Amino acid sequence: EAQVTQNPRYLITVTGKKLTVTCSQNMNHEYMSWYRQDPGLGLRQIYYSMNVEVTDKGDVPEGYKVSRKEKRNFPLILESPSPNQTSLYFCASSLKPTGQPFTQYFGPGTRLTVL
Amino acid sequence: QKEVEQDPGPLSVPEGAIVSLNCTYSNSAFQYFMWYRQYSRKGPELLMYTYSSGNKEDGRFTAQVDKSSKYISLFIRDSQPSDSATYLCAMTLYNNNDMRFGAGTRLTVKP
Numbered sequence: 001e002a003q004v005t006q007n008p009r010y011l012i013t014v015t016g017k018k019l020t021v022t023c024s025q026n027m028n029h030e031y032m033s034w035y036r037q038d039p040g041l042g043l044r045q046i047y048y049s050m051n052v053e054v055t056d057k058g059d060v061p062e063g064y065k066v067s068r069k070e071k072r073n074f075p076l077i078l079e080s081p082s083p084n085q086t087s088l089y090f091c092a093s094s095l096k097p098t099g100q101p102f103t104q105y106f107g108p109g110t111r112l113t114v115l
Numbered sequence: 116q117k118e119v120e121q122d123p124g125p126l127s128v129p130e131g132a133i134v135s136l137n138c139t140y141s142n143s144a145f146q147y148f149m150w151y152r153q154y155s156r157k158g159p160e161l162l163m164y165t166y167s168s169g170n171k172e173d174g175r176f177t178a179q180v181d182k183s184s185k186y187i188s189l190f191i192r193d194s195q196p197s198d199s200a201t202y203l204c205a206m207t208l209y210n211n212n213d214m215r216f217g218a219g220t221r222l223t224v225k226p
Contacts, residue, residue: 004158035216040123042203043159043216058213090158104214106158
């Protein structure tokens with residue numbers, strides 16, 4: 001089954017404790033991205049990756065890091081989480097970058113709470 | 116002013132009603148317009164996309180884009196309880212990786 005998986009699905013942590021949210025896709029997609037979803041603000045892009053070792057900032061990259069060492073994986077790293085990073089996070093992948101006819105597949109989401 | 120504005124609702128309609136969901140935007144350079152459906156505790160899934168102005172129909176769903184007014188719509192005919200979800204509009208420039216989403220409209224279709 002074609003899918004994007006994220007782990008963990010739920011996470012409660014404390015300020016400053018480094019964490020990683022994993023994302024993996026089994027569709028051989030080149031393009032992957034991370035979004036955060038907040039009430040009233042919709043989905044905002046954090047980082048995206050066009051291919052292995054190629055990443056770039058989205059709208060709200062501050063406080064986040066990413067890496068793309070393998071095509072299928074695109075982890076999101078919060079080195080020193082703060083309460084304003086409490087949000088619902090989605091990983092997505094697509095065969096072509098956005099801006100062309102495409103289908104972007106989203107993972108199930110990770111709900112992060114930073115105390 | 117947000118680049119994409121979408122009324123968050125909530126919107127509640129009886130089963131069988133015609134639903135109209137709308138977004139306005141400020142960037143006239145947007146070329147691709149999409150509607151995503153997001154069920155509770157799930158990720159968004161692409162429902163429809165259109166390129167530039169015009170209409171596109173897929174079963175009970177019709178997407179309209181009016182670039183002159185910077186206004187897009189999604190119509191749902193014969194709405195069903197299974198249509199209850201949050202609907203997100205999204206748009207992007209041509210050949211660009213940067214997608215802009217509306218805040219989403221929460222729809223409930225009551226049996």
